Amino acid sequence: PCDHPLHDENLPHNHHPKDHAATEPLHRLTSQDSALWLKNARSWGLMISLSIHGLIEGIPLSGLENPRAAALPLMPLLLGIVLHKAPTTFALAALLLRQKVSPLMLWSAVLWVACCTPLGLWIGHKLGHTGQDNQEILHALMALATGSFLQIASTILFESSNNHKFNWLQMFGALLGAYLAYFMGH
Numbered sequence: 001p002c003d004h005p006l007h008d009e010n011l012p013h014n015h016h017p018k019d020h021a022a023t024e025p026l027h028r029l030t031s032q033d034s035a036l037w038l039k040n041a042r043s044w045g046l047m048i049s050l051s052i053h054g055l056i057e058g059i060p061l062s063g064l065e066n067p068r069a070a071a072l073p074l075m076p077l078l079l080g081i082v083l084h085k086a087p088t089t090f091a092l093a094a095l096l097l098r099q100k101v102s103p104l105m106l107w108s109a110v111l112w113v114a115c116c117t118p119l120g121l122w123i124g125h126k127l128g129h130t131g132q133d134n135q136e137i138l139h140a141l142m143a144l145a146t147g148s149f150l151q152i153a154s155t156i157l158f159e160s161s162n163n164h165k166f167n168w169l170q171m172f173g174a175l176l177g178a179y180l181a182y183f184m185g186h
Contacts (some may be wrong), residue, residue: 057122
């Protein structure tokens with residue numbers, strides 16, 4: 001019988017009285033439980049980070065008074081965002097497929113991440129048109145978006161090789177891309 005005060009001695013239950021001691025948990029996690037928790041944490045972490053990333057990258061697209069008249073200068077940015085969505089979505093889908101999530105969960109996750117950039121554009125547009133205080137918030141978010149673009153680009157350029165050696169071919173490709181993007185917008 002259990003000597004725990006909350007249990008009736010006449011009711012059967014499947015644990016030992018010492019399970020109630022404060023020195024040990026009532027139910028231990030098995031290594032399988034820990035692995036499942038880690039898998040879920042990784043997928044949720046990726047979902048959250050891609051969602052924040054999508055929101056932030058949509059904000060610079062919102063800096064237009066008249067989107068039709070001023071859209072041409074932002075075409076390189078839009079093209080870059082659209083082109084890099086493919087590898088990020090592929091990485092998310094690969095992780096979720098590896099975890100054997102349901103097709104509904106997989107497509108829901110992909111759709112959510114895909115909607116975050118337009119949502120960021122909408123948020124930026126609303127912030128840009130609702131007052132001076134929000135203009136300052138929009139400018140801070142623009143700075144955050146620009147900084148994240150630069151950080152990602154520098155990581156790709158300078159930290160993608162072994163021992164972080166400088167790669168002239170990557171640098172040439174980056175400069176060529178910047179040159180083409182500049183002239184696409186002018």
